[in-house]
Amino acid sequence: MKQGLSLRVSQHLALTPQLQQSIRLLQLSTLELSQEVEQMLDDNPFLELTLEEAPREEFGLDKADAPARDDDIDTEGAAEFSPSSPAPDSASATSESEPAATSESDTPDWDGDGSNEVVPDDGEWGGEAPASRNNLSGDDQMDATDLARGQESLQSHLHRQALSLRLSPEDSAALRFLIESLNDDGYLEDSFEELARGLAGDDLEQVEELVHRFTVAMNLLQHLEPVGVGARNLSECLSLQLKALAGAGAGPDDPCHAALAICRQPIDLLARRDVKRLAQLCGESEARIKAAIGLITRLEPKPGRRFVDVERNIVVPDVLVTRIARNGQPKFRVMLNPEVMPRLRVHDIYAGALKSHKGEGHQALQQRLQEARWFIKNIQQRFDTILRVSNAIVERQKSFFVHGELAMRPLVLREIADELGLHESTISRVTTAKYMATPYGTFELKYFFGSALGTETGGNASSTAVRALIRQFVASENLKKPLSDSQISDMLKEQGIECARRTVAKYREALRIAPANLRKAL
Template sequence: MKQGLSLRVSQHLALTPQLQQSIRLLQLSTLELGQEIQQMLDDNPFLEMQVDDVHEEIGTAPPEPRLGEEGEGSYEAPVSVPDSSAAAAAEAEPAAEYSEEGETSWEGDGTTETVPDDGEWGGEAPAARRNTLGEDDEVDATDLARGNESLQSWLHRQALALRLSEEDRAALRYLVESLNDDGYLEDTLESLAAGLAPDDLEQQEELVHRFTVALRLLQSLDPPGVGARNLTECLMLQLRSMQQDDPGDEVCPIAIRVCQQPIDLLAKRDVKRLVQLCGDGEQQVKNAIAMITRLEPKPGRRFVDVERNIVIPDVIVTQVGRGPRANFRVQLNPDVMPRLRVHDVYAGALKAHRGEGHQALQQRLQEARWFIKNIQQRFDTILRVSGAIVERQRNFFIHGELAMRPLVLREIADELGLHESTISRVTTAKYMSTPFGTFELKYFFGSALGTETGGNASSTAVRALIKQFVAAEDTKKPLSDSQISEMLKEQGIECARRTVAKYREALRIAPANLRKAL
């Protein structure tokens, strides 16, 4: 074997540490970003959150902003989109190098001076309330949620009126705290007892007895059906409560007998089979089923803390003007934009003293600078993508979801000069507040269905049409999937029956036999 030296030129793609961080931050939701920021604030002494009203501009402002009525940076459709991409901006920055040990280096240019990028970032971000009913009436959904009483608190207050021993009161309290959000007791009494006394069988038997008594007390409280172990028991508890309130009701006993039958017969509304099993007339069974359908399958539903269901939009779209000439202002939600900056005192002290550990502290300073830039870059990219979506889906913001046009990720990627995977990250778990409600950015993307005219219709618009057809149907003769498919063809949209069934299931609409009124 002959040995020799050769010179070869090749290209390869290397993700710098700051670009890796930029990609990771881009795919985080608002909640996850807040956790990431808090973790960075705890770990990096050079990073701090600005809490007062002092504001200094840093870095690159959002591309081509226009001042809205409140003086905030915004877009007005049609949106002009700059050619530079977030990824290209990250690549243009000085790349961090790897040390000999293979660890990430954040040294950068080696300077420790407070540069303009070290100032606060986040723009004017007052804690403005966005859930407004009018100019004078402001309602914060979070405050409304906090005003709701929890199911456990409501049951505990009722239990105070019961004369119980200390043991029974403790058992009732334990069962109340074991309920899920729907008001069901998912764990068996034996498993609850085993969890409290894992090694004492005699004590477990005593606990099961206490829990059995406490369960009967719990199921007698309001709302009816609370403390049930399954759906059948929940319905039975509510029917018995109605029977106690109105002993002369003739339908309630029949409804109880219907609930005692296999639950799948009730779900399928198999009237003939239920008539045979219950021994009642067909009309009586139909009246009983109608009564059962008015019951609450989740007794704890109205007590669920609505704060957990609040979606904080990342982008706010407001209409400027009316009619076909209306424009739409696209702006970032200032409530979700962090106001970060490099700690001036620490950065100045690091510049003045170059003692032991200076290199490590300099890396942390550079890390803080890159983190601020990547946070800013994340919001800039979200704003650019949102502006492009508003421009493409302009008809939706005027007429609603029936006017949605087909749109795929590649169209936005080509327009903004970004990679398709970047658009996918931006549109995941990011939300836009519109005049028609708050939607995830992915909602505005949909596949195309062919039409008789040779054009395309958005799958989102087709789902909206299906929902409209079902809402207007005769409940005694509900539309089948084949009939809906034919109705779509009359509208000029080619949609097979199986596609209709898939869209109907995605909309959580029951099949025709379950939608039929008795």
């Protein structure tokens, strides 16, 4: 084989570490960004939080805070965030194309970026409010998660009641074991035999003894509060609650007796509200079956629900939209929420010491300094892009901010991307897990985007507005004759909106609205 040299010319596009970081920061939520900032503060000694107001970094998007074209959008409240001078587009995180990153080494190279010529003052940027800090800074303040964890669990509630029972050590241990075997809803999913085999293995005599102990303990457990706890299935849970009601002096005509008969039938008949079939199986009149079903609907199908430690997610908006009065016309001010904007700056003392120090390790420290400067710049660009997109959304959906969701217009990501000169994937990153506080509530930015449905006039109606219209129809329907999906489709056609029955069913399920047969009042 003959060896030789050849020369080949090719082109490829690589993302710099700065641009990779900018894209990653753009798609982070507010909570994730806060964690990223905390991590960077721990890793980089040149970065620090400040509570003092300082000049904004002199770089960013050249049109980052430019107001939307419509004069009705007022961005005076965000003027303090506008960049003082335009920046080159090469460092923008919102590039038109976003290929896979390639690098000759795994270590990011920050040399030459964020130099003193680009960042003359290393100043902090942000709004007027102090940085959002941990709620545990004061002795009398508690985090929302700590408050949630302070709630008593179902097991603790049952154990506390079991202390008042005079039981033998064996029965007390069996009762404690069953309590710990309950799921979050208060049900015992495993059979006594399975629980016993898990403790005794293949010893049949001991298994039988444990099954007997569990049977006695189950009778005790099902008499504890909340009523219905310890049931093996939904029918047993409802029956326990009905027996407790029937034992409270109920007469022969009380619907509890018919309700107990219903619970002994296949549960799917109750789910379908098949009154005629249940009346035949239970030997009761349809009137009594309807009254019994009405009683069952007031019971608690999940006794342990109120003890579940539900994760509390507090949504903090990234953008604030407020309505202002100007010449009697509706105007809106769009501004970033200063509470979610980290106020960062380069540590002046450390940066000054590095300039005068040229000894060992100077190059590594210089790279960390450039990394801190670029981190500040990328966070600034992140909020710049969020504000630009928010301005464009408010301009396009101005009718929503005036009249509500029924006036929502169809909008897709491509329209905003074309208007701002950004890539569609960038708009997708910006609108994911970012929230806007409006006069009608707090919504994710993706909420303002919806597909279009045709109308008789040749125009388009937003799917969001159609869902709101369906919710309005259902809220005003006659409960004795609820609207079917076909009837709702016909009512939408009367409004000039072409919406098929299947589409209505899909929107109804998305709104978590039950079908007509389950909404019907008995």
